[in-house]
Amino acid sequence: MSTLEVSPVESQPGQPSKPVVNDFSIQIATVNGSGSQTANSVLMRSLFQMGIPVSGKNMFPSNIAGLPTWFTIRASKYGYIGRRKEIDILVAMNAETAREDVMKLDGGAAVIYDGPLKLNELRSDLHFFPIPFDKLVAPVCPNAKLRKLVRNMIYDGVVARLLSIDMEEVYKALVKQFGERKAKAVDLNWGAAKAGFEFAAGTFADGVPYRAERMNSTAGKIIIDGNAACALGAMFAGVTVVTWYPITPSSSLVESLIGYAKRFRHDPDTGKATYAIVQAEDELASIGMALGAGWAGARSMTATAGPGISLMSEFIGLGYYAEVPTVVFDVERVGPSTGLPTRTQQGDLITTALLSHGDTRHPLFFPCSPEECFSMSIEAFDFAEKFQTPVFVMTDLDLGMNNWMADPFPYPEKPINRGKILTAEDLDRLGGFARYKDVDGDGVGWRTLPGTHHPKAACFTRGSGHNEKAQYTEREDDYINNMDRLVHKFEVMRQHVPEPVVSLAEKARIGFVAWGTSDYAVRESCDQLKAEYGIEASYLRLRAYPFTGHLLDFIRRHERVYVVDQNRDGQLLGLMRLELDVELIAKLRSLRYYGGLPLDARTVTDHIIAQEGK
Amino acid sequence: MSATVTPPPKKVNHIGLEVLQYKGGKTTLCAGCGHNSISERIIESFYELGIDPYTVAKFSGIGCSSKSPAYFLGLSHGFNAVHGRMPAIATGALLANRTLMGIGLSGDGDTASIGIGQFMHLIRRNMPMIYIIEDNGVYGLTKGQFSATADLGSTLKSGTPNNLPPFDCCALAMKWGATFVARSFSGDKKQLNAILKTAIAHRGLSVIDVISPCVTFNDHEGSTKSYAYVKEHEEVLQELDFVPSFEDITVDIPEGEVMDVLMHDGSHLRIRKLQRDFDPTDRFKALVALEEAEAKGEILTGVLYLNTAKPTFLELLDLTDEPVATLPEARVRPSRTVLDQVMDELR
Structure with a gap:
C-alpha cells in the first residue's frame, strides 16, 4: 500500500506557492487529563472520513493528569501511516513544552497556539496563529467546570479552517465519538469547534501551505x-x-x-x-x-x-x-x-x-x-x-x-482446531495411551483432559523429569529422548508458523528483514531509497519465530541484509545468529532504533545511506 | 451386618469401586512420614464416600508434600506445578471445568513461605476445592531448613532455634475467606477421616492444616512438630461424626450436646463438643481461641470454622453449567453477524 494512484489539484489561487495536499503531520501538544483525546480523535477521524489515509500516534506519560502529552496525526495521500518525524503544523497547548516544541520545528511550519504564550517572539521563520482559547470558550461553554475539556475542541475548528477540512466531517466525527445518545456533549463540543473555525476565518487571511482534499482511500475501512x-x-x-x-x-x-x-x-x-x-x-x-x-x-x-x-x-x-x-x-x-x-x-x-x-x-x-x-x-x-x-x-x-x-476483519472460515485430545471412546478403542509418545511423527503426543471417564485416562502432569508415560524419571535416556522430541516438535512448527511477507526488488543488492511495527517505516524507506537515491531494496517481514526457509533464501539472494530492530542490542539479529550459518550471518547488518517512539522511515533511510555510502 | 460365613464378593463402595481403585503409586517418602498417613486417609475417605475418581483433579506444588498426589487416586488426573504456585494452576483448571473436584496437596514451605501470596488469594476467592497443608515446619527435600510455620523457639536438628514467629495458616484462612477450616494430626485417623469427608462435601474452599511430623529432619527433642510434642500438646476440640447423604441418620441427636451441620450435598457433620466451649460457626471466637491456644502452647485440632452459606468464586462468575473448556464451537465463536456489527461500529 506504499503508493496510491491519486492526482490531487495542487494549486490554489491567492497563495504564493502551491499548497501541499494530503501530505502533512499535525502535532498537538497538551497535558494529559485535559480531555484532548476527544479533540484529537475527532480531528483524525475527520480526515479519515474525507477519504485521506491517516494515522494517529499518542505519546503520553506514565501518569494520570498534568504531564505533557503529544498526539501526532499524519495524513498521507501515498498511504504512509508510519510515524513521520517532521511536523508541519504544531498545536501548542502546553505552556511547559511550548518553547521546546517550537524550537524543534523545521522552518516554514505552522504554529497554532494559545495567545498568551506569545510564541511568535521565538522565531521568525514559522507561521504563527495565536488563538485566544479562554475568550472563545467562555461563551460556548457556560459551565466553567467543563471549559477545560471543551476548550480543546477549539483547535479542531482552527485546524479545520486552516487546512480546509470539511466541518461537516468534524460534526460527524463528534457524533461518532460520543454516540447518538450523548447529544449534549456533541452540541457543546460542536459549539467550541465552530467558535474556533469562525475565529480563524475572521482573523487569518492567509492559511497554511497545506490542504486537506477529499479523496477515496478509506472507504469501508475501520479505525x-x-x-x-x-x-x-x-x-x-x-x-x-x-x-x-x-x-x-x-x-x-x-x-x-x-x-x-x-x-x-x-x-x-x-x-x-x-x-x-x-x-x-x-x-x-x-x-x-x-x-x-x-x-x-x-x-x-x-x-x-x-x-x-x-x-x-x-x-x-x-x-x-x-x-x-x-x-x-x-x-x-x-x-x-x-x-x-x-x-x-x-x-x-x-x-x-x-x-x-x-x-x-x-x-x-x-x-x-x-x-x-x-x-x-x-x-x-x-x-x-x-x-x-x-x-x-x-x-x-x-x-x-x-x-x-x-480493512474490516474477515470472518474466520477455518473451524476451530482443538488439537490431539483423546476421549473415553478413543481410549476404549486404543486400550490406553502414553501422554508423551510421538505416535504421529510430529513430536506431539496425545493428551486426555481431566474429567475423562475412563480407567486409562489419568496421567500425572509434572515439570520434573518424565518418560513417555508421564511417569517420574531421572534416567539419562528418558530425559534425552524427551528433550529431543521437543526439539523435533519445534522443527515441525517451522512448517506451520505464519510465513514471512517477501517483496523482492529486481536489482536489489541489499535487503531488509524486520518484524512487527517496523514494517511501516521500512516500506516507506524502500520508496525513499528508490526515489531519492536510486537504491533498490528488497524486504522480508517476519511474521513468526521459529524462522522458516524463506529467511535463508532471502539472505542468500542479497549482498547485505539490514536487520531492523526497535531495541538497543539488535535482538532479532541476535536470535538469527543463534540459528544461521556463519556465511549468512556475515551478510547481516544491524539497524537499530530504541528511543521509545515508533520507528520512522527517515531514520531507516539515513542509516542505509550512511552505511551504503551514497 | 450379615452373619453368613461365605466370603463376601469384592468389597466395593456405593458406586461399585474397590478401595484399590483409589490407591496411587508406591510412596517414595521416608518410612513413618506423616504424609503417607494423610494419603491413606484420603484414599479411605474418597473410597468411603464413593467419589467418582474421574471427576477429581489433584494438584500440588513442590516439596515432599507435593509428591504425595502420585500416591493416591491413581485414576484421577494430577498436576504437579511449580513451587508455591499450585493455587494458580488449580484455579485455572477449575475455571475451565467447574465440574471437577479439586484437591490440592501442599506443604508448609510451599504454602506459608514461597506460596503465601497465592494461598491468600485462593482463600480470598473461596475457590471451591480442598487444600491440604502437610505441615511439618521444615523443608525436607532440601534437608532440614525452617519453614514459615516453624514455632518460635523450635530447634533444628543442629540445635539452632527459630527466632521468628510462625504463620498460622488456619488463622489466615479463617480471617480472609476460606469457608471450611480445620486442623488435624496425621496420627489421628478418625478425626482426619471426618474432616476430609466434610471437605469433600463442602461447597467452598476447605483449608486443612495437618500436622505431619517429618521423621527425618524434625522429630527430635526441641522440635515443636515432633510426634511426641504434638501428642502431648494437642487439644482435640470435638468428636466428629460425618454422616454421608446416602446413609440414614439412625440416632437422634440429643438437644444441646451435638451440633449438626447440614452440608451442601445433603450429608451431615455432627460435632460433639469436648471440654471447652467452642463454636465453629463463630469466626471471631474461633480466632480468639487460636490466639489463646498459641499463648498456652496448645495445638487445637478439629473443625475450626465452617460456613456453608457463602458463595464460591465460581458461583460469582456466573459460568455456564457445563465446563467452558469443552463447549462446542457454536457456543464460543460468535456469528458472522456479530463480526459485521462490530466492524460497522468501528467505521
Missing part, C-alpha cells in the same frame, strides 16, 4: 487499536479462560475483551457466561491460571508486557516442558526494568523466544497491523492447542494502543 483487534481475535477464536494482571500497555487488550465478551459471549438462553475472565493477583498467578485452564482443556490466554513476561518465566518453562497450551499476548514497552512504561519498543524478543531456565524455545507470532492482530490471534489459539505449548503473540505499544485504520 481500531491493536489491543482491541487482538481482543476480537481472541473472542472469535473461542477463548474460554482469560486471566490477567493489569499492566501498561496491555491492559486495554483484556478490557476490550471484557467489553465484547459481555455483549457477545453469554448464552442466549440462560444468560450465563461461556467464558471466565479473572483478574489475578500478579503475573505469576495469571500465567499459572492460564496454564491450569489450558491443561484442563480451555482455550486460555493472558496478556502482559515486559515486566510480566519476566515474572512468568518459571511457569512458561513448565508450560513448555509439561506441554500445556496457552496464548500469551506481550504488548511490548520500553525496558529494562520499569523502563518507559508508555513508550514503544521491541525489547522482549530474545527473552520471550527463550523464556525460562534450561533449554526452552517458544513460538512467537508477530502481527504488524490490526488485521493481523485479529487473524494471528485466532491462529495462535489453534497453534497452541495443535502443538500443546505456550504461544506468544508479540505486539507493542505503538500497535496495541494507537488507533489505526484497517
